[in-house]
Amino acid sequence: MTEDIISLIRENVIQGRVTQDDEGLEEEMVDQPGVTELIYKALDQKVDITDIINRGLTEGMGIVGQKFETREYFIPDMLASAEAVGAAMEILEPHLASSGIKAKGKIVMATVKGDLHDIGKNIVTILLRGAGYTVKDLGNDVEPQAIVDAVRQENPQVIGLSALLTSTMTQMGDTIQALKDSGLRDKVKVIIGGAPVSEEFARSVGADGYGADGFQAVSIVESLASGAGS
Amino acid sequence: MARQGVLVEPYQRLNQEQIERIHQASLDILADPGIICFNSDAAEVYGDFGADVTPVEQEGPARWLVRIPEKIISDTLQAAPKVVKLGARHEDNCLILDGSEPRVRFASGSEANNWLDVDVETFISKRDPAREADFPVFRVQKGTVDRLAQAAHLCENLDSWDSFLRTVNIQDDDINDENKDVNKFFASLNNTTKHVMSGLTELAQLDNVVGMAQIIAGGEARFKENPIISFITCTVKSPLQLVDDTTQKAIEIAKRGIPLVISSSPQGGSTAPIREEGMVAQINAEILVGMALTQLVNKGAPVLYGSVPVRARMDDLNDSYGVPEFSQYNIDCVQMARYYGLPCYSTGGISDVNVPGIQASVERLFSHILVTLSGAQYIHYAFGLLERTNTFCPIQAVLDNTHIDMVKRFVRQPSITSDRVSECLEQVRRVMGTSHKLYVRFVRSALRSGEVTPSYPFEGKGMVDETLLRARENMEQMMSQPPHHIDRATIDRVFQQVPGLLPRLREY
Numbered sequence: 001m002t003e004d005i006i007s008l009i010r011e012n013v014i015q016g017r018v019t020q021d022d023e024g025l026e027e028e029m030v031d032q033p034g035v036t037e038l039i040y041k042a043l044d045q046k047v048d049i050t051d052i053i054n055r056g057l058t059e060g061m062g063i064v065g066q067k068f069e070t071r072e073y074f075i076p077d078m079l080a081s082a083e084a085v086g087a088a089m090e091i092l093e094p095h096l097a098s099s100g101i102k103a104k105g106k107i108v109m110a111t112v113k114g115d116l117h118d119i120g121k122n123i124v125t126i127l128l129r130g131a132g133y134t135v136k137d138l139g140n141d142v143e144p145q146a147i148v149d150a151v152r153q154e155n156p157q158v159i160g161l162s163a164l165l166t167s168t169m170t171q172m173g174d175t176i177q178a179l180k181d182s183g184l185r186d187k188v189k190v191i192i193g194g195a196p197v198s199e200e201f202a203r204s205v206g207a208d209g210y211g212a213d214g215f216q217a218v219s220i221v222e223s224l225a226s227g228a229g230s
Numbered sequence: 231m232a233r234q235g236v237l238v239e240p241y242q243r244l245n246q247e248q249i250e251r252i253h254q255a256s257l258d259i260l261a262d263p264g265i266i267c268f269n270s271d272a273a274e275v276y277g278d279f280g281a282d283v284t285p286v287e288q289e290g291p292a293r294w295l296v297r298i299p300e301k302i303i304s305d306t307l308q309a310a311p312k313v314v315k316l317g318a319r320h321e322d323n324c325l326i327l328d329g330s331e332p333r334v335r336f337a338s339g340s341e342a343n344n345w346l347d348v349d350v351e352t353f354i355s356k357r358d359p360a361r362e363a364d365f366p367v368f369r370v371q372k373g374t375v376d377r378l379a380q381a382a383h384l385c386e387n388l389d390s391w392d393s394f395l396r397t398v399n400i401q402d403d404d405i406n407d408e409n410k411d412v413n414k415f416f417a418s419l420n421n422t423t424k425h426v427m428s429g430l431t432e433l434a435q436l437d438n439v440v441g442m443a444q445i446i447a448g449g450e451a452r453f454k455e456n457p458i459i460s461f462i463t464c465t466v467k468s469p470l471q472l473v474d475d476t477t478q479k480a481i482e483i484a485k486r487g488i489p490l491v492i493s494s495s496p497q498g499g500s501t502a503p504i505r506e507e508g509m510v511a512q513i514n515a516e517i518l519v520g521m522a523l524t525q526l527v528n529k530g531a532p533v534l535y536g537s538v539p540v541r542a543r544m545d546d547l548n549d550s551y552g553v554p555e556f557s558q559y560n561i562d563c564v565q566m567a568r569y570y571g572l573p574c575y576s577t578g579g580i581s582d583v584n585v586p587g588i589q590a591s592v593e594r595l596f597s598h599i600l601v602t603l604s605g606a607q608y609i610h611y612a613f614g615l616l617e618r619t620n621t622f623c624p625i626q627a628v629l630d631n632t633h634i635d636m637v638k639r640f641v642r643q644p645s646i647t648s649d650r651v652s653e654c655l656e657q658v659r660r661v662m663g664t665s666h667k668l669y670v671r672f673v674r675s676a677l678r679s680g681e682v683t684p685s686y687p688f689e690g691k692g693m694v695d696e697t698l699l700r701a702r703e704n705m706e707q708m709m710s711q712p713p714h715h716i717d718r719a720t721i722d723r724v725f726q727q728v729p730g731l732l733p734r735l736r737e738y
Binding site for chain 2: 119125
C-alpha cells in the first residue's frame with residue numbers, strides 16, 4: 001500500500017500534476033488524484049514522511065531533471081513538476097519537525113525596488129520550492145529595508161534579488177549595502193538574476209552569485225546553502 | 231489520403247472589378263494583336279475552332295498570326311478540369327489540386343545548372359591568432375544524375391516539400407538529349423515517393439517516359455488513376471509567341487491526358503509591361519491560349535494554370551525575384567486562376583543572390599509568405615534555388631523547409647471554438663489563484679500536440695551566426711536516412727523495357 005502511494009506520488013510529480021484537475025501528459029491520468037490529493041492521502045495513511053519526500057518527491061523530480069537534460073521535457077514540464085513538489089512541501093511542512101526531518105533551507109526572494117517585473121523571480125521561486133526549499137516570496141517593488149526586515153525575521157540562508165530594468169538593477173547594490181549597514185550581510189548569501197545583469201555586475205555590487213537562468217539559480221542556491229559556496 | 235498542404239484565407243490583392251478588367255484586357259490582347267504561332271498543328275487547331283489564322287510572310291520559320299475569339303477561351307475554360315490529381319508512388323503523397331480551394335502545397339523547380347555545396351572551414355583571426363571560428367565556404371558543382379537523386383532523397387525527407395520538380399540539369403558525360411528524359415525521371419522517381427514533375431527535353435522520349443511511369447505505377451490503368459508524373463511546358467515565348475517545340479509537346483502530352491502545367495514567364499520591363507495591370511493581362515492571355523490548346527486537342531485534359539511572372543533588374547535585365555513586384559504579379563495571377571476555377575501553379579521563395587545568407591533569407595521569405603497567403607494550389611521554386619534559378623543548394627532547401635513550416639503555421643486558420651475559449655477562461659481563473667501568476671504549465675498540451683512552434687532549429691550559441699553550420703548538420707542527417715527505392719522487380723522491368731537508362735542507376 002505504502003509502495004503504491006509513493007510510486008503514485010512519484011509518477012504524478014513526473015507528470016507535473018498538482019491536483020486531480022491537471023491533465024498531465026497521459027490521458028489515463030485525467031481525473032485521477034494529483035500530488036496534492038495523494039499527499040493528504042499518504043498523511044492519512046501515516047506513510048513515513050521521509051519516504052514521501054525522498055522516494056516520492058525527490059526521486060520524481062530527479063527523473064524530471066533527467067528528462068529535461070535529454071530534451072524530452074521542456075521548461076513548462078519542469079515548472080509543472082516543481083510546482084507539484086512545492087505544493088506537496090507546503091502540505092508536509094507542519095509535519096517535518098515532528099518527523100525529525102530537517103528543513104532543507106529557507107530562501108527569501110524579491111524583485112527590487114522600482115521594478116514590477118516578477119516572472120523570473122516567480123519561476124525561480126517555483127523551482128526552489130520544487131527543490132525542497134522553503135521560500136518566502138516578498139513580491140515585487142520591494143524596498144531594501146523590507147528585505148533587511150525579512151532577513152531579520154525569517155533568518156534565510158540565501159536572498160534572491162531580481163530585476164528586469166537597467167534603471168532598477170542598481171537597487172541590487174543598494175539592497176546589499178542596506179544589509180551591510182544593518183550588520184546582516186555576513187549572515188546571509190545574496191544571489192542576483194534578471195535580463196540586464198551579469199556575472200560581472202554581480203561581482204561589482206558584491207553579490208555572492210549570479211543565476212543566468214532559473215536552473216542555474218537553483219544550482220547556486222544549492223551550493224551556497226550547503227556552505228560550499230561560502 | 232493526400233498531402234494536405236495548408237488551407238489559407240486568401241489575401242485578395244485585386245478586387246472583383248480589377249480581376250474582370252484584367253480578364254477583358256487579356257481577351258482584347260488575344261483578339262488584337264493576337265498571338266504569333268510558330269506551330270502548324272496548333273495554328274490549324276485554333277483555325278478549326280474559329281480563330282482567325284493568317285500566315286505571316288516573314289523570313290525564317292513559318293508562323294501564323296492567330297486572333298482568338300472570346301468563345302474559344304470561354305468554352306475551353308469550361309472544359310478544363312477544376313480539380314487535378316498529381317499522383318505519387320506512395321499514394322498518401324498525392325496532391326489533389328482543387329482550383330476553388332486555396333490549399334497551398336510547395337514544390338521545388340527550375341533545372342539549375344549548378345549545385346552548391348557548403349563546406350565548413352576553420353578560420354584564424356588575424357588580429358588575435360588564438361581565436362578560431364568555423365565558417366561556411368561555398369563550392370559550385372555542376373548538376374548530375376547523382377545530385378538529382380540526392381535532391382529527390384532530400385525531398386523525401388523534408389516534410390514541407392510536397393512535390394519534386396527536377397532541381398538540377400543533369401550534365402553527366404554519358405547524358406545526352408536522347409537519354410536525358412528517362413534518366414532524370416528515373417533518378418527522381420527512384421528516390422522519392424512524392425509526385426515527380428519535370429519538363430520534357432525531347433518529344434521523342436515522351437512515350438518512353440510515360441511507359442516507365444506506367445510500369446512503376448503498376449500499369450496503364452493504375453497510372454491513369456494515379457499519375458505519378460506530370461509535365462511542364464512553357465508554350466509561350468513572351469511576348470505572345472507560341473513556340474513550335476514546346477507547343478508540340480503540350481499537344482502530345484494533352485492528347486495522352488497526363489497532367490500538364492502550361493506555364494509562362496514574362497519579365498516585367500522587358501518581355502512584358504512593368505506595371506502589374508499590363509504584366510498580368512499579358513501573362514494571363516499567354517496562359518489562356520496554352521490552356522485553350524490543351525482542351526481543343528483533348529477536352530478535359532488535366533491542366534494547371536502556370537504563372538511565373540518576374541520583373542527585370544534595371545542594372546542588367548536579369549530576372550529579379552527578390553523585389554516586391556514579383557510577389558504582386560504572382561498574387562494577381564493566383565487570383566486570375568481562381569477566377570477561372572483552375573488550379574494554379576505559382577511561384578515563390580527564390581532569391582537573386584548566389585549564396586545562402588541574409589539577402590537570400592529576406593528575399594525568399596518575402597515571397598514565401600505573400601504568395602502562400604494568396605492561396606496558390608502549388609508553389610514551385612520554393613526549395614533551394616539561388617542566383618535566381620541558376621543554382622540549387624541542398625542546405626538552402628533545408629532552410630526553406632523550416633521557413634515554409636513557419637509560414638504554414640502562421641497562415642493556418644484560427645480555431646476559436648467555444649470549448650477552447652472555455653478552457654482558456656478556466657486557465658485564467660486557475661492562474662489568478664496562484665501566487666506566481668504564470669501560465670507556463672498550461673503550455674504543455676499545446677506543446678505536445680505540435681501547436682507550439684519550436685525555436686529556430688539552426689540557432690547558434692555564441693556571437694557567431696551558425697545557421698548554415700547547423701543546417702548542414704541537419705542536411706547530413708536527412709541524407710543518411712534510408713532511401714525509399716522502387717522495388718527490385720519493378721526496376722528490372724523498367725530496365726528491360728525502357729531504352730536509354732544508365733546501367734549505373736540500377737545499382738544502389
